[in-house]
Amino acid sequence: MTEDFNMSMRKFLKxxxxxxxxxxxxxxxxxxxxxxxxxxxxxxxxxxxGMTHEVTGQIKAGE
Numbered sequence: 001m002t003e004d005f006n007m008s009m010r011k012f013l014k015x016x017x018x019x020x021x022x023x024x025x026x027x028x029x030x031x032x033x034x035x036x037x038x039x040x041x042x043x044x045x046x047x048x049x050g051m052t053h054e055v056t057g058q059i060k061a062g063e
Contacts, residue, residue: 016044024059033061 001009020042028038037060044053
């Protein structure tokens, strides 16, 4: 892949990571969710390519 592709991919993934973490932290604070474990699912879609990628996992809220 090209350098332009690599840079745009890294920029997008950084934006996904940072904004997702902020949204999750805010939701957990608002829910006062200390100590509970939550099932999490993230989905990335490129409609023009007919591509969907899903990642699942768990997040344990801090005490």
